[in-house]
Amino acid sequence: MSKNEFYDVIIIGGGPAGLTAGIYAMRAAMKTVLIERGMFGGQVAITKEVENYPGFQHIGGIELGEKFLEHAKAYDLEIREKEVAATEPGVDYHEVRLADGTVLRGHAVIMAAGGTARKLKVPGEHENFGKGVSYCATCDGFFFRNKVVAVVGGGDTALEDALYLAKITSKVYLIHRRDEFRGSRILQQRVFAEPRIEIVFNAVVSEIDSDAGGVTGVSLKDTKTGEERQLATEGVFIFVGFSPNNQLVPAGIKKNTTGYVITDEKCETSIPGIFAVGDLRQKYANQIVLAAADGCTAALAAAHYVESCKASGKCQQPD
Known part of the structure; x- marks a missing residue:
């Protein structure tokens, strides 16, 4: 193994959390590498427009992701556009194995793999993403x-989010495949009391209809009778679940029942030296600004961990 394959901090993921972690790790004079297999910016890069990130009243998602990347590169952060195959915890250091067989070793690992909104997987969903189809009401509701x-x-x-959209839009159709909601009772009471929300029970979306300008409506199928009908709508907000990308999280790390990584206030997991940030970890809300804050917190905590470990002689670098 060449000497340059050992790092103070290894960051997995190039979204807002990972890139912010890279900025702060470099500012802390940590030898750092960031690994990203896809598009930098994460979920931000597939968001058409962003209007709730401080300092930018209006900015395209791709552009904001590029600004995160440019900022990180300004600190000469080493970036590898590779796929990670596994994360293996150790005692003196941790290992990150890449799909091409390369093994990176480091005292601290920041996992920033993000998460993915679950899809309906119906015709018109993918084609109209950003043109009426959204998975984030607080991100895109203003445009409707x-x-x-x-x-x-x-x-x-x-x-x-139906309640949130009811404050902005003229009408909200709330479509659910069953005859009762899974959400909390207090939220149900508020939904039932909101005049701008029309509830459509026992229905699934079979297709998202559109024209050259974007979404024009949804085709519904009754789950009991099989009857089909159309609803005219200019936007479709899909909230059928969000899955953290936790495939690379080591088995010894604690997660909640929905798969999110449980951390302390420093974003450190149950394994010392391994941190989880952004949409991967359990927290109150998933927003760009919170992901960036996680990245900052984890990088500062990781730098302190590495420095303390080296000072105590507990962290040993292999020959």
Whole structure:
């Protein structure tokens, strides 16, 4: 193994959390490498427009992701566009194995793999993403002011975002495949009391209809009778679940029942020296600004961990 394959900090993921961690790790004079297999910016890069990141009243998602990347590169952060195959915890150091067989070793690992919104997997969904199809009401709701939208889902997120959209739009169709919601009772009471929300029970979206300008409506199928019908709507907000990308999280790290990594306030996991940030870890909300904050916190904590470990002689670098 060449000497340059050992790092103070290894970051897995190039979204807002990972890139912010890279900035702060470099500022702390840590020898750092960031690994990203896909598009830098994470979920931000597939968001058409962002209007709730401080300092930018209006910016494209791809552009914001590029600014994160440019900022990190300004500190000469080493970046490898590779796929990670496994993360293996150790005592003196941890190992990150890449798909091409390369093994990177480091005292600290920051896992920033993010998460993925679950899809309906129906015709018109993928084609109209950013043109009426959204997975984030707080991100995109503003663009549907005084318009008719549909919300798909029956959990807390769907109910909360239907209520949020009801304040902005002229009408919200809340579509759920069952005859009762899974969300909390208090949210259900608020939804039932909101005049701008029309509830559509026992229905699934079979297709998202559109024209050259974007979404025009949804095709529904009754789960009991099989009857089909169309609803006219300019936006479709899908909240059928969000899955953390936890495939690379080592088995010894604690996760909650939905797969999110449990950390302390420093974003450190149950294994010392391994941190989880952004949409991968359990927290109150998933927002760009919170992901960036996680990256900052984890990098500062990782730098302190590495420095303390080296000072105590506990962290040994292999020959």
